[in-house]
Amino acid sequence: MNQSRQTLLTHWARQQLADPALQLTLISGDASFRRYYRGGGLIWVDAPPQTEKNGAFIQVAGALAAAGIPAPRVRQADLQQGFLAVTDLGDRQLLAELNDQTVAAWYAKAIAVLPRLAQLPLAAQLPAFDVDFMAVENSIFPQWLLERHLGLTLSRAERQLLADGFACLTDNNLAQPQVAMHRDYHSRNLMVVDDEALALLDFQDMVRGPLTYDLVSLLRDCYIRWPDAVIQDGQSQAYGLYQAAGLLAGYSRDEFAYAFDLTGLQRHLKAAGIFARLHHRDGKPGYLPDIPRTLDYVLQVAQRHEPLQDLAHWLSTRVLTHKELQCAP
Incomplete structure (x- = not known):
């Protein structure tokens, strides 16, 4: 936050709490342009209205509260300036709580939320994760990772290979039951609260998008990796819960696993591109070490499924051999 916005936020916060001596302490920024401060028992958010979806945040926060899903509650908002005051959930990020002994229990809790999240009544009002939406996402990987970060010049054949791969992934996402979808349901966006x-x-x-998207965001997290057994157990738990909630639309266990794999591949290609964009466009290099892990997910999944094996071979020989990516996932 530049100094002028920090001053404006502090002034606004003092007005809301009628406390002229209130001081705000920076907590952190994130991958967007938002900045978070703590003071007076609340979290104060600077979310510039030119880039941030503050109206959507307030709408979804209300829906989550109505569904009994823990999340920050909006106490005050100034949409014109892009300032929010929300409840303070503390500092216990799920990522810091995870280890080999705790991951099963924590993931069971996270997976238990997913059917309730998927069935939020506002699902019909949400933007559709449709062909046009995915086309924008799918352009991030070649533009920012391949061309900008790695300096690759793609041939016509390589562009066609990518286009065919993305078409396969798009068809997979559209074929699934379409539900309310968080889009970033992972260990950095889940907080452990007092209870x-x-x-x-x-x-x-x-x-509103594919049923398996939030599950794969959690189990194949870009920021931490687990053995296949953890992922398979999580898939099984989610399948049973989605089935009990009537969300599977006749999907067999194998069909669910296939949809999960391909949905993750689309997400991870996008994420790898975003990590490069954060570095080059936004001056945030801290996400670069997550790219090899994210691309390794892509490679392993693509190698398992015949329609994507040509893409897997190209990734392994043309992309993952690049010196910028030569570190362990």
């Missing part, structure tokens, strides 16, 4: 429940953050970008 050991999990609370959601960063939900302003929710859309």
Whole structure:
């Protein structure tokens, strides 16, 4: 936040609490242009209206509250300036709580939330994760990772290979039951609150999209990796819960696993591109070490499925051999 916006936020916060001596302490920024401060028992958010979806945040926060899903509650808002005051969920990010001994229990809690999240009544009002939406997302990987970060010049054949791969992934996402979808349901956006429940953050970008998307965001997290057994157990738990909620639309267990794999591949290609964009466009290099792990997910999944094996071979020989990516995932 530049000094002028910080001053404006502090002035606004003092007005809301009628406390002229209130001081705000920076907590952090994130991958967007938002900045978070703590003071007076609340979290104060600078979310520039030119870039941030503050109206959507307020709408979804209300829907989550009505559904009984823990999340920040909006106490005050100034949409013109892009300032929010929300409840303070503390500092226990799920990522810091995870290890080999705790991951199963924590993931079971996170997975238990997903059917309730998927069935939020506002699903019909959310933007559709449709062909046009995915086309924008799918352009991020070649533009920012391949061309800008790695300096690759793609041939016509390579562009066609990518286009065919993305078409396959788009068809997979559209074929699934379409539900309310968080889009970033992972260990950095889940907070552990006092009663050991999990609370959601960063939900302003929710859309209506494929059932398996939030599950794969959690289990194949870009920021931490687990053995296949953890992922398979999580898939099984989610399948049972989605089935009990009537959300599977006749999907068999194998069909669910296939949809999960391809949905993750689309997400991870986008994420790898975003990590490069954060570095080059936004001056945030801290996400670069997450790219090799994210692309390794892509490679392993693509190698398993015949329609994507040509893409897997190209990734392994043309992209992952680049010196910028030569570190362990």
